[in-house]
Amino acid sequence: MSPWNLAGTYFEACNCEAACPCIFTSPPTEGECKAMVAWHIDKGIYGDTPLDGLNVALAVHAPGTMVATKWKVAAYFDDKASAAQNDALHAIFGGKAGGHPAVLASFIGEMVGAKSVPMEYIADGRKSSLSIPGVAEAQIEQLNGQGAGPITIAGHPLCIAPGKPATVARSSRFALDDFGWGWNFSGKAGLMSDFAYASE
Structure with missing residues (x-):
């Protein structure tokens, strides 16, 4: 297996009320979770293949509590990626190359x-x-906390970016139309932070 590491920013938007209870392993506010998770890689390498500047996203549907039900997932990979970069992104975010993405992939029941x-x-x-033209639009904005500063959550058990406090946000728009899913809502939960993943 090729050694790899990635660092950048990520965000997620879902149909739960803010803040999303799923990250505390509680049931989603509407009984099911419909989410989009997106990553931008500022710096990344897989073996000798650089991954700087590329994007990846997952559309996720969980029919109940996210840690108790298997997810249906659609994956989207940046079309700017070369063949080698595309293979690397599939290996990492498909969970075949270890690291935290493999933990996330363990929840998937159907791709x-x-x-x-x-x-x-x-x-x-x-x-x-x-x-993603013709497929998805997701926009979130930080919620203001005390003194108009960010509201952050750290140490939550179901997290996309371990070790990084997540800033609580709310969507101004979230729409997806693909694979038979027609999602369209706003004013719901969002989170964003830096992330850092590695093969070891």
Whole structure:
């Protein structure tokens, strides 16, 4: 297995009320979770293959409490990736290359599909967004806490970015139309933070 490491930013948006109870292994607020998780790799390498600047996203449907039910997942990979980069992203985010993505992949019960698509990912610390033309739009913005500062959650058991406090956000838009899923809602839960993953 090739050694690898990735660092960048991530965000997630879902249909739960803010803050999402799923991250505390509680049932989702609507009985099921419909989520989009997106990553932007600032710096990354898989063996000798650089992965800087690439994006990955997963659409996730969990029919109940996320740690007690298996997820249906659709995967989206940046169409700017070369063949070698695409293979590396599939290996890492498919859970075949170890590290935290393998932990996340252990929750998947069905992969409904995977596509290479154009992806525009933007993050400025307060806002994060992902656009996949004709497929998905997700936009979240930080919720203000005391003194208009960020509200953060650390140490939650179901997390995308271990060791990183997540900033609580709310979606201004979240829509997905693919693989028979037609999701369209706003004003719901979001989280964002840095992430760092490695093969060991």
